[in-house]
Amino acid sequence: xxxxxxxxxxxxxxxxxxxxxxxxxxxxxxxxxxxxxxxxxxxxxxxxxxxxxxxxxxxxxxxxxxxxxxxxxxxxxxxxxxxxxxxxxxxxxxxxxxxxxxxxxxxxxxxxxxxxxxxxxxxxxxxxxxxxxxxxxxxxxxxxxxxxxxxxxxxxxxxxxxxxxxxxxx
Amino acid sequence: xxxxxxxxxxxxxxxxxxxxxxxxxxxxxxxxxxxxxxxxxxxxxxxxxxxxxxxxxxxxxxxxxxxxxxxxxxxxxxxxxxxxxxxxxxxxxxxxxxxxxxxxxxxxxxxxxxxxxxxxxxxxxxxxxxxxxxxxxxxxxxxxxxxxxxxxxxxxxxxxxxxxxxxxxxxxxxxxxxxxxxxxxxxxxxxxxxxxxxxxxxxxxxxxxxxxxxxxxxxxxxxxxxxxxxxxxxxxxxxxxxxxxxxxxxxx
Numbered sequence: 128x129x130x131x132x133x134x135x136x137x138x139x140x141x142x143x144x145x146x147x148x149x150x151x152x153x154x155x156x157x158x159x160x161x162x163x164x165x166x167x168x169x170x171x172x173x174x175x176x177x178x179x180x181x182x183x184x185x186x187x188x189x190x191x192x193x194x195x196x197x198x199x200x201x202x203x204x205x206x207x208x209x210x211x212x213x214x215x216x217x218x219x220x221x222x223x224x225x226x227x228x229x230x231x232x233x234x235x236x237x238x239x240x241x242x243x244x245x246x247x248x249x250x251x252x253x254x255x256x257x258x259x260x261x262x263x264x265x266x267x268x269x270x271x272x273x274x275x276x277x278x279x280x281x282x283x284x285x286x287x288x289x290x291x292x293x294x295x296x297x
Numbered sequence: 298x299x300x301x302x303x304x305x306x307x308x309x310x311x312x313x314x315x316x317x318x319x320x321x322x323x324x325x326x327x328x329x330x331x332x333x334x335x336x337x338x339x340x341x342x343x344x345x346x347x348x349x350x351x352x353x354x355x356x357x358x359x360x361x362x363x364x365x366x367x368x369x370x371x372x373x374x375x376x377x378x379x380x381x382x383x384x385x386x387x388x389x390x391x392x393x394x395x396x397x398x399x400x401x402x403x404x405x406x407x408x409x410x411x412x413x414x415x416x417x418x419x420x421x422x423x424x425x426x427x428x429x430x431x432x433x434x435x436x437x438x439x440x441x442x443x444x445x446x447x448x449x450x451x452x453x454x455x456x457x458x459x460x461x462x463x464x465x466x467x468x469x470x471x472x473x474x475x476x477x478x479x480x481x482x483x484x485x486x487x488x489x490x491x492x493x494x495x496x497x498x499x500x501x502x503x504x505x506x507x508x509x510x511x512x513x514x515x516x517x518x519x520x521x522x523x524x525x526x527x528x529x530x531x532x533x534x535x536x537x538x539x540x541x542x543x544x545x546x547x548x549x
Contacts, residue, residue, distance in 0.1 A: 144334055152329035159327055160320055169330050173340070176332065180341035202511065238319045257313055258320040273514050273531060285312055 143183050146192060147176060154200060160254045161204045163243035171207070175200045198269045201255070205247045205270075241291045249284035256281055396421070400442030402450050403470040411452060413439055418454065418468065420475050428475035430468055432456050437466055441494035445469075445527075446519035451478065453499045455492065465492055465501065467518070467527055479526040491537065493544040501529070502537055502545050510538040510549050 154175060159168035178199045179186060186195045242253060248270065255266045256277075263274040263281075270277065396410035403409060407423030416432040418439075437454035445451040445467070454466040467478040492501035502513040513536075516529040535545035 140338070147332055147334060147337070151332045155329040156324040156327050160324060172330070172332070173337065176337055177341045177344055180337065181345050206509075236319060236323070238316055239323060242316075242320075253316060254320065257316040258324060271511055271513060272534070288316075289312060 139183055139187075142187065143180055146179075146196075150193070150196065151176065154196060157197070157254060157259060158200060158204070160242075160258055161201070161247075161251060167207075171200060171204055174203045178203070194265070194268065197255075197259070197261075198271075201251050201269045202271070205251060237292065238288060241288050244291075245284055245287060249280055249287070252277055252280045253284050253288075397439050398442060398452075400450065400452070402442065402452060404448070404450055409470075411439065411442075413437065413454075418452075418475065420452070420468075420470065422470070426473070428470060428473070430475040430477065432466070440492070440499075442497070443467075443494055443499040443518075444497050445478075445499070449520050449524070451499070451520070453492075453494055465499070465518070465527075467499070469520075469525075471524075476525075478520065491544065495544065500532065500544075502535065510536050512549050513537045513545055515545055 151172065155168055155172045158171040158175070159165060162168045162171055175196060179192075179196055182195075186192050189195065242250060245253065251270065252266060255261045255269060256263075261269070263277045266277045267274045396412050398411040399408040400411065401408055402411070402420055403422055405423065409423055410421040412419045412421070413436065416436050418430045418432070418437065420428045420430075422428065432454075435456070437456040440453040440455055443451050443453050450470075452468040454468065456464045456466040465480060467480070468475050469478050492499070494500075499518040500515055501518065502515050512534050514531060515533045515535050517532045518527055518529055520526070521528045534548060536547055536549035537543075537545035
């Protein structure tokens with residue numbers, strides 16, 4: 128019996144390891160686009176993978192590991208940005224730098240500085256819609272809201288981006 | 298109410314394309330970190346133990362409360378009293394025993410009696426007529442009598458689908474028979490995580506749940522105009538913790 132349990136555990140770990148090898152890169156990229164900061168993205172990825180590991184058997188039985196991982200990632204990101212009664216404050220000497228990856232010329236990034244200033248939910252919708260190419264229904268599932276809310280959030284985000292771009296250009 | 302096409306009227310068409318290109322450009326330059334599985338598993342096991350500890354603490358609290366409550370309950374029961382024991386809901390083997398629920402299900406202004414025995418649901422109308430409906434799988438659980446909109450009564454039970462998931466069963470008294478209303482896709486779809494009867498209204502919440510309290514969409518179930526098909530009407534958003542036994546309450 129104990130040997131059986133060990134075998135099951137080892138099988139679950141193997142399949143989890145395979146998932147991490149195949150998908151952690153993509154999850155990290157999404158995490159980076161959400162947080163805009165490499166260290167925060169690494170933290171977010173770890174939180175997501177830990178939650179996934181703890182619930183791995185249940186998630187596998189449910190059948191949609193990818194969707195579950197995306198949901199956990201998005202929720203963890205939004206929760207981390209939510210004002211809490213107790214927050215971990217990070218003391219820094221200078222204001223946080225704008226997270227522009229060095230290998231992309233800054234003049235090519237007109238929208239990115241504005242995207243990182245969007246509220247968390249709007250930013251999540253923008254990333255899931257325009258980077259992950261998810262449908263409104265899939266985003267609604269990931270965010271735990273209705274497709275109508277996704278639509279209005281996306282609209283608000285695009286309107287904000289447009290307004291800021293026009294403000295910069297004028 | 299605003300039309301979606303109008304909502305998007307003031308957003309330039311090229312913006313989404315620019316967004317796609319820019320996000321792809323940034324993502325393309327990133328070098329993902331190497332994930333140390335050993336370290337991850339150590340952290341995950343610690344998290345699992347922490348949760349296990351919380352569950353055990355909750356169980357211990359329940360046990361302590363039960364131990365403290367039972368002697369009090371026994372003392373109350375065995376106390377000097379000539380009054381008969383209070384009537385309580387039962388799972389009676391027949392409709393003749395105390396009903397599990399009384400409610401006006403045929404809309405004649407008189408209460409009818411509902412009893413569940415195994416897979417069989419029996420409604421004894423105030424006229425004395427017995428109507429029976431039988432679940433094809435396991436015994437359903439009675440959730441309550443509800444108003445399915447415009448004063449149309451119904452009986453809500455939780456049953457099980459072939460895959461073993463919770464499934465809503467809504468029974469109606471119609472044309473002298475107890476029939477099951479056609480469920481909507483949204484009542485039974487996989488994302489439905491919880492359903493409940495509250496203030497005579499049947500509600501369910503939809504989410505793909507993760508751990509901890511979260512906002513969920515709450516839907517009210519009504520009978521469509523055909524009088525036989527159920528429809529879900531979006532009602533509100535509420536806060537729900539999938540780990541708790543409580544129904545969704547106010548927002549998070």
